[in-house]
Amino acid sequence: MDRFECDYAEGAHPKIMEALMKTNFEQSPGYCTDSHCALARKLIQEACSDEEAHVYFVAGGTQANVCVISALLRSFQGCVCVESGHINVHEAGAVEATGHKVLALKGEDGKLQAETLDSYLTSFWADPNTEHMVQPGMVYISSPTEIGTVYSKSELEALYRVCQKFAIPLYLDGARMSYGL
Structure with missing residues (x-):
């Protein structure tokens, strides 16, 4: 198995x-x-076809996630993920220790659904009180997920389209990607 x-x-x-x-x-x-x-x-x-690219090695996935997420977000933004997402459950508050809130949404089989994300972002930006709330600044997913499910190409494309619609980055934590392949 x-x-x-x-x-x-x-x-x-x-x-x-x-x-x-x-x-x-x-x-x-x-x-x-x-x-x-x-x-x-x-x-x-x-x-990467870029001999000038800066490449940095860190001790582990948690450190990599903290580096990327804190670099991409502005001080008033948070990171959207599925409730069972690695940054929400297994990284001991590492992302939130940088001052960025993890904004957890319900998922299906450990995966964030594009429709759920679109509905959340649409509702957020329609709320007249957005300036008083943590702004969603990026989306985090991992594949395989924390429960072992793998996003299909069409699911990834659908999430990416939603992120493009709202002009926020989609970050794929691929720490477990090699064994998921």
């Missing part, structure tokens, strides 16, 4: 363990200044 609900529930693939064993006794300066990080940075720049 394949289970996709948590990336911490499995050990490492044998090829990863093999690669770690090959480099186990290497000494390096650390803090992303070693040759392995330099190569990874170069490969990412090539994949």
Whole structure:
């Protein structure tokens, strides 16, 4: 049985363990200044077709989410996600510690539905008191979700269209993407 609900529930693939064993006794300066990080940075720049792209490595997914979300949001904005979303349930308030509220909406099978998002954003902007409320500034989803469901291409496209309609970014946390594939 394949289970996709948590990336911490499995050990490492044998090829990863093999690669770690090959480099186990290497000494390096650390803090992303070693040759392995330099190569990874170069490969990412090539994949992005931008040799000047700034690539930063952080310790984990929570730190990556905090960096991206706090960089994209203005001080008065929050991040919309599904109630079971990783940033709402499993990251110990890391996003909210930056001063940005997590705006959780009901989902279906762990997924945020485009219709739900559109209805929420439409209602928010129709409310005459919006200047007194946390403004939705972006949308966060993870795929696979916290319960192991995977967004279809059409679901992602529908969410993206809603985000475009309201001129807010759609952020896909792909921390578990490789095993969801």
